[in-house]
Amino acid sequence: MTTTTLSTDLLQQQFAHLDDTIGDALDWVEQTREQAPRLDLEADRLNLQLKRCRDKARRLTQATQLPQTLGFYGHSQAGKSYLICALAAGNYGRLETRLGGVTLDYLTQINPGNRAARLATRFTRQTEVKDRAFPVRVLLLNEADLARIMVRAFQPDAHYHVPDTQQITEHLNKLMMHRQPLPVPGFRSEEMMGLWDSMIRLDARRFRHLNAHYWPVAVQLAPYLNIDDRARLFSLLWGNVPALTTAYRHYAHTLQHLGGAQSLLAPLSVLVDDAMQPADGIFSQSPAYDIEISVCPEFAGESHAPVTLSLEELTMLAAEVQIPLLSPPREALFEEIDLLDLPGYGAAEEEVDGEDDITPLFRAKIACLPERYTDRHEMNMLMVCTAADRRDDVVAVGRTLEHWVKEMHGENPQVRSRRKPGLVWVLTPFDRRMTESVHYDEAVQRHVGNPGDAWGALLAMDDRGLQRMADYLVAEIRPEIRLNRLAEQRDELRRELADNLLGSWYQEGETADPAQKQRTVQTVIKALQTRTGVHGELLEKLLPGRDELHRIYRELSEQPDDARVQDEAGVESFGIGINIDLFAEQQDTQVWQEKADDGTAFARQVQRYWVNHLRSLPENEPLIALIGVAKPTVELLMEELITASFRLEMGDALIRTLGGALPAGTREHEHHADRQVSRALTVLGDFVAWLGFE
Incomplete structure (x- = not known):
């Protein structure tokens, strides 16, 4: 096409x-x-x-x-306002809006002094609210966003206890008893996958203990729990900190109070006071959070009856506030393109003298906003003004911007080469590099990638620089x-x-197409022939880790004998099945009969884990980058290895090696566990090295 x-x-x-x-x-x-x-x-x-x-x-x-949408991100609020005015200001260079019949200047009446907000601000010519009593449109977060915020707000300390497999299983089993017969609105299983991916990007190592037993069950269970039980389910994600669980429960119930609306209409008082001056509202850095506000939830573009929220609830649940521009912008392009101002990472703590209970949540919310808009594919380009304000934030900000680059412009340099960079650092007179001697933008840039590929840079120090920036944007x-x-x-x-x-x-027909098989082999060999220097690393990754096999053995040892023969698909990361190649020319139709006193169960679990370990390798981005082979080629290699393992009866080989009657009590013996793990790795290692030809 x-x-x-x-x-x-x-x-x-x-x-x-x-x-x-x-x-x-x-x-x-x-x-x-x-x-x-x-x-x-x-x-x-x-x-x-x-x-x-x-x-x-x-x-x-x-x-x-x-x-x-054109996004603006960073700590230089004055720099972002400078760029937004240059592109979208109307008469006399002002960002004017008309709300509830009142004309307001954004920079002098709504947000003077370039205060860092705790939500995104959208400047648009696309929408206008007709309701004079509730003229301010606010877009809301959802339950999945709340879960991400609580995860980011959790900071494990030296006393944090990582739950083991038994604790995770007991936690899930208790909640399974509260499963509703029908899905409860607020969370879909697909959104659970998004939450899982978000936590992997945040810190894969910190949350890896949840991969095997928690997530596969939670993905299926969460949509069938009510809000209170859902909060208990997610509490493991933030270390069972009661304050975070309570906060999630409270805000989720507030969303339910709003009927699950994605947006609402608020009164003008959330922006300005009666004198049309900055209000103690959603832009205030120290608002009176106990103020009650009437708002109208929106459904399908229609506002419904007012409900009451506190200012604190509205500020926390607001993803963005929309500012409809009154006058045509300087650049005609922005009649059709919105401008989105995102606060910089950690901005919530910059404008306050102390830290109250709510500040960590706002800080986490601000950190989540760029990810939210990236996942929704809303920002087609992103302009950066002072990416990080502290050295400690460099890695987190770098990951955030790297995620944006991969989602919006391509996961690798080959894809990104089809267009110019969409992530652009813009140097303005208000940039920290101009006002202070210490800055961290170069460190963030190194984390994101190479200039010209992952990101670009522009100077906007004067009118000529602003015009060059506008010309670049019009083209890209x-x-x-x-x-x-x-x-x-x-x-x-x-x-x-x-x-x-x-x-x-x-598969078409009873047997595989030999020509297709030959093409697959040629593709894989051609790709690997040029990367002989990294074959050792690839072979190493084809084998499961010794620690993981020890974990599998230990879990089997701790189970009662009758539990080992039950289908554990609901608690394990991958289902238990009888291993048979559906499309092999010589199918092995033997069904494994597990015995409580031999190694059959362990052999079965080892093969299951190994097969799914191979399936996961194409998703290992560092490995793909190291071996320098395209992801589709690695997928082909894994498929052929798995098919070959079934044709060569890998399952039987594991049973022969690991099976045999064992004296009572030896299953739990540490030395026996080491021997069984070593035997399993020997079988798998021989296959990987020789593909069965010994």
Whole structure:
């Protein structure tokens, strides 16, 4: 499909079709896994991956309906206002708006002194509220956003206890007893995948203890819990800190009080007072949070009956406030493009003298806002003015901007080379590099990537610099560039579904196509031949870690004998199944019969873990970067390794090596565990090294 045939409506239909297709695939997996043992082995992980793809398809569907937006991010509030005025100001260089029949100047009456807000501010010519009593439109966070905020607000200390497998399982089992028969509005399983991914980006090492046992169950369970039980479910994510659990519960109930609305209309008093001067409202740095405010939830563009919120609740739940521009902007382009001002990382603590109980939550909220808009694909370009204000923030800000670059402009340099950088550092007279001797922008830039690829830079020190910036934006924020990027993501989503997740489960005819097999082998060999220097690292990654196998052995040892023969798909990260190659020419139809006193259970769990470990390697970005092989090629390699392992009866080899009657009590013996793990790694290592040809 050429770029000239692309349209917003067509892309929206295609993403919606992908959503439906994934729904059909999820149904097929559940209906087929009981009759297809090898599918059952991978079904739980496949379900999670399909839900992740469905979450992305839905976010991209929503992105096609959103206006184009130019984002401004950083600590230099004066610098951001300087740029926004240069692009969008009307008569006399003023950012004027008309709300409730009153004309206001944003920079002198609503937010004088360039105060850092605790929410985003959108300047737009697209929308205007007709309600004079409630003229201010505020977009709201949702429950998934609240969970991300609480996770970011949690700061583990030396006394933090990482829950073990037994504690996680007991926690989940208690909550399963509270599962409702029908989904409870507020959280979908696809949004749970987004929350999981967010925590991996935040700190994969800190939260890795939740991957195996917590997330696979929580993804399925959360949509069927009420708010109070959902808060208990999520409490493990923030170390069971009571204050954070209480805060999540309170704000989630407040969203429910608003009927789950995505936006609301507020009175003018949240911005200015009766004298049309800055109010003790949502822009104030020390507001009187006990003020009660009447607001009108919006549904499908229609406002409903007023409900009452406190100013603190409104400020916390507000994702953005919209400022409709009164006059045409200087640059005609911005008649159709919104400008979004995002506060800098940690901005909530800059303007206050002390720290109250709510300040850490606002700080976490501000840290989450760029991720929220990135996941929603709202900012087509992002201008940065003083990225970080402290050395300690460099890594966090770098990760945030790196995530934006990968989502909005491409996950690797090859994709990003199709367009100029969309992440742009703009040097203004108000930049910290101009006003102070110490700054951290270069450190953030090094974390994000290389100049010219991941980011660019512009000077906007005077009128000529501002005009060059405007010319660059006019050329690079065209609608077709945005549509082309959405089309790239559509194609990648299709490839992920067809080639990686679902393609291996479908085969025309009774046997595999030899020509296709030959093409696959040639593709893999050609890619690996040029990277002989990193084959050792790749071979090492093909084997599971010794610690993980020890964990599996220990968990089996701690289970009662009768529990080992039950299907643990609800608690394990991947389903237990009978290992059989659905498409092998010589299928192994033997069903493993597990015995409580031999190593069959361990062999079964080792193979299951190893297969899914191989499936996860293409998602290991550092590994892909190290070996220098494209992700689709690594996916092909993993598929062929898994298929070969079944044809060479890897399951039987593990049983022969690990099985055999054991004296009572030896299963728990530490030395026996070491021997079993070593034997398992030997079997897997021989296969990886020789592919069965010994």
